[in-house]
Amino acid sequence: MENTNMEQSAAILQAAFKAWNAAAGLRAARLRNKRFTYGDQWGDVIVTPRGRVMTEKERYYDDGATPMTNNLIRQLVKTIVGRFRTQYVHEEKIDEALTEAYDLNQLAELDSRALEEFLISGCCVQRVDSVPTLTSTTISVENVNMTRFFVNAFSDPLGRDCEIVGQLHDMSIAQLIKRVAQGSRRKAAWVRQLYSDSAETRTTEVMAAMGADSQGALDFWQPASPGKCRAIEVWTLESQEVIVAHDRGAAQVTVHPLGALRRLKRETDAELRWDVATSWHCRWFTPMGDELAHYVSPYAHGLHPFALKFYPLTDGEVHSFVEDVIDQQKYVNRLISLIDHIMMSSAKGVLLFPQNALPDNFTWADMRQVWSHCNGILPYVPTFNGEKPEQISANNTNIGAYEMVQLQMKLLEEISGVSGALQGKSDSRGNSASLYQSETENSVIALTDVFDTFNAFRRTRDRLIRHLAPPENVAP
Numbered sequence: 001m002e003n004t005n006m007e008q009s010a011a012i013l014q015a016a017f018k019a020w021n022a023a024a025g026l027r028a029a030r031l032r033n034k035r036f037t038y039g040d041q042w043g044d045v046i047v048t049p050r051g052r053v054m055t056e057k058e059r060y061y062d063d064g065a066t067p068m069t070n071n072l073i074r075q076l077v078k079t080i081v082g083r084f085r086t087q088y089v090h091e092e093k094i095d096e097a098l099t100e101a102y103d104l105n106q107l108a109e110l111d112s113r114a115l116e117e118f119l120i121s122g123c124c125v126q127r128v129d130s131v132p133t134l135t136s137t138t139i140s141v142e143n144v145n146m147t148r149f150f151v152n153a154f155s156d157p158l159g160r161d162c163e164i165v166g167q168l169h170d171m172s173i174a175q176l177i178k179r180v181a182q183g184s185r186r187k188a189a190w191v192r193q194l195y196s197d198s199a200e201t202r203t204t205e206v207m208a209a210m211g212a213d214s215q216g217a218l219d220f221w222q223p224a225s226p227g228k229c230r231a232i233e234v235w236t237l238e239s240q241e242v243i244v245a246h247d248r249g250a251a252q253v254t255v256h257p258l259g260a261l262r263r264l265k266r267e268t269d270a271e272l273r274w275d276v277a278t279s280w281h282c283r284w285f286t287p288m289g290d291e292l293a294h295y296v297s298p299y300a301h302g303l304h305p306f307a308l309k310f311y312p313l314t315d316g317e318v319h320s321f322v323e324d325v326i327d328q329q330k331y332v333n334r335l336i337s338l339i340d341h342i343m344m345s346s347a348k349g350v351l352l353f354p355q356n357a358l359p360d361n362f363t364w365a366d367m368r369q370v371w372s373h374c375n376g377i378l379p380y381v382p383t384f385n386g387e388k389p390e391q392i393s394a395n396n397t398n399i400g401a402y403e404m405v406q407l408q409m410k411l412l413e414e415i416s417g418v419s420g421a422l423q424g425k426s427d428s429r430g431n432s433a434s435l436y437q438s439e440t441e442n443s444v445i446a447l448t449d450v451f452d453t454f455n456a457f458r459r460t461r462d463r464l465i466r467h468l469a470p471p472e473n474v475a476p
Contacts, residue, residue: 012164065341072409087451118309125144125149127306148167155316173191173195222287234283235282236281237280238279240277241274242275279297325415332409336405353389354387417447
């Protein structure tokens, strides 16, 4: 029986690692979107015609130009988050318990940051849990970093086809013992022993056994900060055969394990039927493969503690708000860099001075000094062909680049749905206040899908809060 449990634990840990690996593309896209949102917009890798691999920034420097950044994406994100704060985040909560949870966890702030993550990555995850204290329990809500979260590939926008979900934790040994030892000194000593000097060697062996010996897998197995212990929390949806007993006289339906069938037939006259029940199980693992804890969902709702929303999940794919406007942002940066390069390269105030027209006893340094003064007098000897000093000031910047910048900025507003009216820009056309208000409302309509999807996520989170019960003793 013990070998069977060990095999099941190893299979679950391997399934968790596969779910983590399957989301590698999503994490990479999120990091790129985050770079563009916060101003690092020249880091995309390209291949030059000569086959050299470099970033776009390196390519511009190689061509003698300076890459310029005019971060418009950040302003779009801030506008949407600001609209959310003014329109949705302060909605009145009629549920007293919900109001207490909102105040205790400062959910107005957490939700704003979760929305920012949602716009950047198309994903948002919050964990709703009960935190025991010495005298009571409190409801804890926290944003889950997407670099530490994993879930199986699913396509239902409501997440009803999730079967494995989990989180990577980096804790001190004391925090981990408090989480899994449940007051047992013997188990606390066992946990300390697991994270001893041999932990790194054992982790390497487990990684090799699962084919996870590549550098890209280290984020799953090793803590991000030195001195921390990596623990892997895995929730799985599992099924088991049960017997459903319907006592018509007492108007009561009870569910029993399959092994209780004989006893029920002997002790009760209730109507019995076979069925299959599903339940969420939680297991905590060390990166060495040891199972630290195993328990069935202790919450009243019977689910895992994560509220999650991925957008839009067409064919199970995730596409964020920021992803849609990256191309326009890149083109704006290129045009601005082009204008800057042209202006730097154009002749500005260059003096053409014939060599044979330089006055006697004048040096070129003398000529430069006189020319730099606004009231300077520079004598010169005219030649028979009429040559004289001439200043060159070329204007080669009017090549349509300014119009292209304006076009791209307009396209960026059209694609994102965040118009100038929504950003609070003044209307220079002299239109009426009612028309300006109408434009603002129409801009909000363009973002209704984003707001409503995120608010659906918040309602799911609020249901978890309402139905959250203090966990029972979950020591394995």
